């Protein structure tokens with residue numbers, strides 16, 4: 372596959388994307404044995420970098436891979452990759468796998484992790500998508516029980532998202548024991564009677580960086596925001612439903628399983644919180660917030 376991305380970081384070197392090579396025995400390839408991060412970069416500044424690095428460390432620790440780099444080294448790689456695209460908005464992808472070893476589920480202690488990183492242009496939802504919202508399906512959460520780990524093994528997420536796409540919808544909202552966990556690649560928020568709700572953190576959801584920022588912004592602006600379990604019924608009775616992620620920011624879901632959410636339009640709370648996020652990003656670009 373020819374890549375549009377020019378340079379990538381691989382195990383200490385910056386190489387042409389088309390020349391980057393890893394062993395076919397890399398455990399990332401064989402077992403999906405690794406973790407990753409996706410970090411937005413606004414105006415040349417990596418957004419919420421300490422939070423992303425801290426989640427990366429938590430993911431690595433959970434699967435018993437020693438963090439191969441210090442925060443300063445991670446930051447150095449990100450800064451180097453960011454230079455290629457300059458001040459344009461971009462997204463950094465970081466991945467650490469357990470490295471190459473003879474195929475065996477149990478892993479040898481001395482395997483050298485494979486570290487891979489690249490930057491790609493940021494692709495935001497367009498204004499029409501934000502204004503009109505998107506559709507979603509609900510489906511059973513068939514994933515494993517450690518969804519708090521940002522694992523590269525995303526087979527269930529891939530299949531679930533594809534089910535939504537095959538039906539012309541943007542996201543699959545996952546249901547476990549009558550409760551909403553998250554989306555196939557996003558966190559889920561609902562709004563009811565001017566109160567925002569999102570699932571409390573647990574091993575069933577990824578602790579989304581965008582999710583946390585939305586909760587923070589709501590709290591700072593005296594908007595009632597509660598982190599608690601959301602039932603499937605509450606989802607269906609909601610005035611507004613949103614998905615959040617670093618790449619999609621906050622996107623209104625206006626239709627679920629063919630039924631309108633609220634009045635089927637982007638709601639006033641979305642408008643408010645979306646504007647708060649854009650203002651925060653503007654301040655971040657200007658260097659007035661971290």
Ligand SMILES: Cc1ncc(COP(=O)(O)O)c(C=O)c1O
Nearest residue numbers: 556557558577579580581616617
């Ligand atoms: C399963 C899942 N949940 C939530 C998110 C949102 O996380 P973040 O806001 O850190 O991008 C993602 C992002 O890719 C995801 O894959």
